[in-house]
Structures are given as structure tokens and as C-alpha cells.
Amino acid sequence: MAEILNLLFNPLPNAIMTVLTGLSLLYWLLTMFLGDGFDFGDANIDIDFDGADIQDIDAPDDLDAEADAQPSFLSKAMDFINIGKAPLMVIVTLFKFIGWMITIASTFVFNLSSYGWKSVFVLLPIFLLTYFLMHYVTIPVVKLYKNVGYLGEEALDFLGRTGRMRSTIQGESVGSAEFIIDKDVIRLNVKSRDGETINYGDDIIVIDETQDKKYYYVTKDINLNNI
Template sequence: MAEILDLLFNPLPNAIMTTLTSISLLYWLLTMFLGDGFDFGDTTVDVDFEGGDIQDIDSPDDLDTNGDIQPSFLSKAMDFINIGKAPLMVIVTLFKFIGWMITIASSFVFNLSSYGWKSVFVLLPIFLLTYFLMHYVTIPVVRLYKNVGYFGEEALDFLGRSGKMRSTIQGENVGSAEFIVDKDVIRLNVKSKSGETINYGDDIVVIDETPDKKYYYVTKDINLNNI
């Protein structure tokens, strides 16, 4: 037992990743004991609703656009590990767990204990490696959430919801907007209702959707924060 604890908390990178992973484990345990359980309906990211999958933006055959969509670097980074297509906490937990396993293995392979506190710098390449691995690890997770159908959940109604633009749109251009629903990040294909320019980062509100539900019509949201 003492050897296991020493491995989990020595050297420093192991201690950091063990602590981070334990926090996620505690979160899921609390979620279960508080009555939410581990069911998939907790996230409300219902893949059954139309137009809610960001990958539609990347497919020019699916959308009739007259302008270039320019997602931010952060938006592209989130897309790469499928944030928005699976619950955020699931993605975060997987990231920590994979990083934790790589860190434990690295402590053996590279004898990190001999580097003292400087061994913490090994976390930088480990996080980078984990990020790229997450692209492939999350693929079956996304498929799983599509297949389970979120038992008991209804399709999300986005009309009237407020969000933030993640690209600039005007005229007939179609862009990307981000919405937070029960702590989960959901991105939708959106279009300016009046054709006015709506810039990246602007607060917007959904006012309508197209008959084919490929994208939503939005307008600028006037509130106390942007007056």
C-alpha cells in the first residue's frame, strides 16, 4: 500500500495528476450520491436536435453560404477534441485520466524522481500529447452519446436563448455561435436575421430557425452588459 501511495504522489507530476484526477472522481461520486447518477441525460446536449452539430459548418455541401466562416483558434481547438459533441465534464475527466496514466508511465521510463521539482515541466509535453490523443479517444464517446439518445430528455429548444458569436456574420453568411446550457457548451450554425453585421464575441439571441433546421436566425442581444 505504501508503495502504491508513493507512486501516486511521487514525483511531483504524479502528485499533480493524481490530485486532478481525484477531483474528477469526487465530482462523479457526488453526482451519483446526490441522485443524478451516471446516466447520460445529465448533460442536456441532445444530439437529436437539428442544426446543433458544429461539424455542419465545416461541410460546404450541407450549407449554402456566401461568405467564409472564420472560427477562432479556441473554437477550432475545442472542435478537435469534440467539446460540444459530448458533455464537457466527460471530456475533462477523460483528459485528466489519460494524462494521469501517461504521467505515471513517464515517471518509470524517464526516472522523473531524479529531477526533483523540475520534473513538473514534463507535464507540458504530456498535456500536448494528451490533447492530440483526445481527438481519437472521444470519437467513440461521441458515437455513444448519439446512440443512447438521452433517455427521458426532450430536444432542446433554442428559440429565445442567448449566446455569443464565434465568427463574424453579415448578409447571407452563416457562422457559429456558442451557447451554455446547464454548464455544457453547445455551438450552432447561425445567420443574421436582418442581414446586419454581427461581429465575433457579440451577444446574440436566437429568434427563429430555418424550415430545414440547418441553422438558426439570430440578432444582437441588447443587455446591460453591452449598452
């Protein structure tokens, strides 16, 4: 027993991954006993479809212009590991578990104990490897949830919602817009309905969406604040 505990918490990378995996185990135990299912409470990390990126940190306006490309990149990165096609916490737990197993194996292969605290840097390539492995590991998980009818949490209807542009769009270009719903800051990929120019910072309203919800059609919102 002492040898197992020593392996789980020594060296440092093992301890970090053991704690992270343990927190996920604790989450599932609490979920099972409390009967909350996939209710994430106020975690502000629901990501339910390809076109949206929900954030819980308000970035200053002067930084938003530099981050216009970020939602598109994040959307692709999340789609690669099938976030949105299976419950987020399931994918997060799988990520931790796989990373934990690779870290434990690395302890024997690379004799990480001999590197002391510097062994923590091995987590960087391990996380990268885990990320790419997740693409394949989550495929059967997605199929399983699809077979049981899981389509993601679709309670949010964005049609008629008002928000603010975080990029400039015109013609067929696709940009990003920010919406605040239930204290969550949500970014959607949007396109101008009639091709008119909609500038960064303009108030907009969602009037239509594509069938796959990759992006939403918007137009300028005329209100008392911008007349």
C-alpha cells in the first residue's frame, strides 16, 4: 500500500495528476449522490454547440480587437476533441484520466524521480499528447451519447437575442459577437444578414441561424442607446 501511495504522489507530476483526477472522481461521486446529473451549477463553462464559446472572464474592450480570431481557433480546438457532442465533464474527466495514466507510465520509462521538481515540465508534452489522443478516445463516447439521444443542452435560443460585435463584418465574412445571458459571456460566430457592414462595437440582434448552428445571421439593433 505504501508503494502505491508513493507512486501516486511521487514525483511531482504524479501528485498533480493524481489530485486532478481525484477531483473529477469526487465530482462524479457528489453528482451520483446528489442526483444532479449533468447540472454544472454556476461553473459558467457550458459549451453546447459548435458556434458558441462561453467565457467567464470579461476582457477589456481594448483587448477584444486583438482577440477577434480567438473564438474561431477555440471552436476548432474544442471541436477536435468533440466538446459539445458529449457532456463537457465527461470529456474533462477522460482528459485527466488519460493524462494521469501517461504520467504514471512516464515515471518508469524516464525515471522522473531523478529530476526532482523539474520533472513537472514533463506535463507539457503529456498534455499535448493527451489532447491529440482525446480526438480518437472520444469518438466511441460521442457515438454512445448519440445513440442515447444526447444532442447537447439546447435550452438557449439565440434568435431575437441582442449583443455587441467583437469584430467588423461585411459581405460574406464571418466575425464574432458577444452576448450576456444569465451572467455568462457567450461568443457566437456571426454573419451579416444582408451583407451590410457591421462595425466592431455595434449593437446587433440575431435574426436567423444556419441548420448546423455554425454561425448566426445578425443585423444592426436600433435602440435608444445608438439612435
